[in-house]
Amino acid sequence: MCDIIWCKKEVTGKPCDTINYLDPYCFWNWEGTINCAECGTVYYIHMIQGFMYQGPDERPGEKPDTMPLYADKPFDGYSNYRPGVEGRTRPYECKPRSVLLGVADMVKFSIRGRPVRGWRPQPPSAGLAGSFGFNWDIQKLTPEVWEEYQQKLAAGQVKDW
Amino acid sequence: MAKDPRVTRIEDLPGPKSKGEMDESKMPYEEYCKKLFDVGNEHTKPTALKGIRWLSCTMYIFTPHSVANLAELGAECIKIEMSRMGDAMRHTSPFNEAYLYPLHDTRPMTGTGLGFTNANPNKYFMTMDYHIPEMVEQFYGLVKKSDGLTELYRPGTLDKWKMSYRYLSEMNPRFIYVWGGGFGYGPKIFGGSYDILGQAHAGLASITGMHEYMGGHATKCTNWVIDWQSGNMITTAILAAIHHRRKTGLGTMIEFSQVQVPTRMLGHTTTMYGKFGIVRQRWGNWDTQLAAHGIILCGKSDFPDADNPQDKFCARYVMVSAFQDADFKELCAITGMNNLYDKYKAHKDRVEGEAQVEIYTALEKWAADKSRSQVAKILQDAGILAEPVRNDREVYESPHYRERGTVRWLDDPLFGDMVLHSGYSCGHMEKTPRRTNWHWRPVGADNKKIYHDMLGVPLTKIKEWYDKAWI
Numbered sequence: 001m002c003d004i005i006w007c008k009k010e011v012t013g014k015p016c017d018t019i020n021y022l023d024p025y026c027f028w029n030w031e032g033t034i035n036c037a038e039c040g041t042v043y044y045i046h047m048i049q050g051f052m053y054q055g056p057d058e059r060p061g062e063k064p065d066t067m068p069l070y071a072d073k074p075f076d077g078y079s080n081y082r083p084g085v086e087g088r089t090r091p092y093e094c095k096p097r098s099v100l101l102g103v104a105d106m107v108k109f110s111i112r113g114r115p116v117r118g119w120r121p122q123p124p125s126a127g128l129a130g131s132f133g134f135n136w137d138i139q140k141l142t143p144e145v146w147e148e149y150q151q152k153l154a155a156g157q158v159k160d161w
Numbered sequence: 162m163a164k165d166p167r168v169t170r171i172e173d174l175p176g177p178k179s180k181g182e183m184d185e186s187k188m189p190y191e192e193y194c195k196k197l198f199d200v201g202n203e204h205t206k207p208t209a210l211k212g213i214r215w216l217s218c219t220m221y222i223f224t225p226h227s228v229a230n231l232a233e234l235g236a237e238c239i240k241i242e243m244s245r246m247g248d249a250m251r252h253t254s255p256f257n258e259a260y261l262y263p264l265h266d267t268r269p270m271t272g273t274g275l276g277f278t279n280a281n282p283n284k285y286f287m288t289m290d291y292h293i294p295e296m297v298e299q300f301y302g303l304v305k306k307s308d309g310l311t312e313l314y315r316p317g318t319l320d321k322w323k324m325s326y327r328y329l330s331e332m333n334p335r336f337i338y339v340w341g342g343g344f345g346y347g348p349k350i351f352g353g354s355y356d357i358l359g360q361a362h363a364g365l366a367s368i369t370g371m372h373e374y375m376g377g378h379a380t381k382c383t384n385w386v387i388d389w390q391s392g393n394m395i396t397t398a399i400l401a402a403i404h405h406r407r408k409t410g411l412g413t414m415i416e417f418s419q420v421q422v423p424t425r426m427l428g429h430t431t432t433m434y435g436k437f438g439i440v441r442q443r444w445g446n447w448d449t450q451l452a453a454h455g456i457i458l459c460g461k462s463d464f465p466d467a468d469n470p471q472d473k474f475c476a477r478y479v480m481v482s483a484f485q486d487a488d489f490k491e492l493c494a495i496t497g498m499n500n501l502y503d504k505y506k507a508h509k510d511r512v513e514g515e516a517q518v519e520i521y522t523a524l525e526k527w528a529a530d531k532s533r534s535q536v537a538k539i540l541q542d543a544g545i546l547a548e549p550v551r552n553d554r555e556v557y558e559s560p561h562y563r564e565r566g567t568v569r570w571l572d573d574p575l576f577g578d579m580v581l582h583s584g585y586s587c588g589h590m591e592k593t594p595r596r597t598n599w600h601w602r603p604v605g606a607d608n609k610k611i612y613h614d615m616l617g618v619p620l621t622k623i624k625e626w627y628d629k630a631w632i
Contacts, residue, residue: 024376024378025376025378028373028376029375029376049373049374050373093470093473093474094470095470095471096255096256096469096470096471097469097470098468098469098470100256100258101258102256102257102258103257103258104254104257104258104259104260104272105258105259109578110570110577110578110579110580111580112570112578114572114577114578115577115578116261116576116577116578116579117261117262117575117576117577118259118260118261118262118272119262120260120262120263120269120270120271120272121262121263121269121270122262122263122269124263124266124269125263125266125603125606127606127609128608128609128613128620128623128624128627129288129605129608129609129612129623129624129626129627129632130265130266130267130288130603130604130605130606130608130627131605131606131607131608131609131610132575132602132603132606132607134574134575134599135574135575136574136575136576136577138577161563161570
């Protein structure tokens with residue numbers, strides 16, 4: 001599904017040998033110029049329904065219309081340029097937040113500033129066979145969060161919506 | 162007053178004197194609805210399914226959701242999970258970030274992921290290892306005290322364990338038994354299923370998204386629509402079975418193949434093939450029956466300075482509907498596409514595929530230097546149906562959903578502050594509204610309630626089973 005531009009431009013006496021991936025969602029039907037993520041050589045391509053109708057043709061001196069999303073160098077132990085490397089690959093914009101952790105996010109308060117049990121470890125149930133009651137007594141079980149909540153209340157940081 | 166005191170005249174009675182006067186005295190419809198449904202005070206009203214007790218031997222979204230519907234309507238629903246592990250869905254979370262703790266006493270560092278959300282509200286949670294004969298006895302005890310069960314194991318698994326309908330109906334003839342799973346009996350009886358498999362197998366994914374011609378691909382809906390919809394369909398079957406039982410006194414078995422559901426959601430697709438040999442194609446953000454009636458991309462985001470990429474980059478889409486001749490004429494006039502109106506005056510002409518390509522391309526070209534809200538406002542001011550494509554944050558902020566109680570905050574008794582829609586998105590009921598009491602509870606949180614309070618098992622026995630990890 002994914003076409004590539006294998007850049008073999010001679011740079012400092014060696015071929016660049018970088019594979020620039022043309023992700024189909026962007027390039028399926030596309031005409032314009034794109035840079036090599038490694039050496040910056042600008043190529044013109046014209047793709048029609050995923051087929052490389054014309055190019056890649058070098059266009060020295062032209063400014064690229066876009067950048068590849070990802071590129072790697074297979075002869076270099078597969079070192080790569082991940083999305084969002086400034087000036088080399090396209091920004092990675094499909095994130096649900098500006099900061100994506102990828103690990104459990106320890107939160108103690110909801111977006112409106114009220115306590116939510118989103119951190120670990122939590123105290124055990126103290127009930128038989130793992131049984132829980134129907135009330136999280138935050139003041140008793142986690143006094144430090146209760147205290148922080150009181151401070152938020154006093155500072156007017158707790159909202160209704 | 163009438164001469165004859167036995168005669169009652171309407172003009173002598175208090176209140177309106179005519180139908181017209183009565184109509185005038187009625188409160189405006191808006192006020193009437195607000196008073197009738199009394200959003201926010203659902204818990205002051207009774208529940209529709211009070212008295213129904215349902216067992217749930219379910220996992221993931223599809224079958225748990227069928228029981229969640231009952232639980233929101235007031236049934237007492239008991240979810241039986243693997244001891245210490247729980248439903249596999251508890252261990253999923255979007256991009257591995259969102260969890261609530263604790264999962265279980267023995268696993269203080271593990272939480273329940275938000276993948277579990279909405280499929281398990283109001284349920285009671287117990288644990289049981291079905292492989293232990295003593296536990297199967299307890300299971301039978303529950304069946305005798307319950308109205309029905311939903312399970313999702315491979316077809317015949319519970320039959321092998323003597324826990325299927327033909328065994329349970331001998332213990333409780335009023336028992337309603339639901340098997341829900343992938344393919345059901347037939348050539349692929351052992352085939353498991355997930356939502357994505359259902360979307361693919363039944364052809365839904367083949368008609369979702371844009372055609373390759375427009376740079377699209379066969380597409381799975383981001384959310385698990387087939388899981389959620391299959392759950393709804395099972396609940397419909399359960400309610401019908403409960404009604405049938407009121408008439409006959411007998412339970413029934415419901416066998417529900419998940420991969421059937423998307424065929425129901427395909428509309429005219431199959432019938433069209435049968436009559437004309439047409440294999441329906443993807444048409445993504447446009448429409449095969451109506452034009453113009455689609456979603457277009459605008460050039461500028463509504464929130465170019467936002468921190469969140471969903472706002473910064475994605476707030477660029479608007480839905481527009483102007484398929485009637487007068488609306489299409491107006492659309493062409495305000496967007497400067499008069500030549501297209503001259504060309505496609507009749508709907509039968511503009512609904513044709515190549516015409517749509519031309520129309521939507523011209524619309525997006527017109528919108529290329531405008532933001533989403535500018536486009537929506539221009540179209541709305543011209544009397545054309547148009548709405549921005551909202552993201553989650555905008556739905557949360559929307560006064561419409563807030564006023565109707567669709568999106569609201571819940572102080573969950575165990576997990577604290579949570580925003581939710583769940584049952585509140587399922588329409589209003591005057592007398593017996595749906596409600597959410599809690600989002601979920603930890604694994605085995607109600608073991609004592611079920612084993613001791615309901616089944617009469619001594620506390621020492623429960624402790625012994627727990628120590629052996631039978632429960």
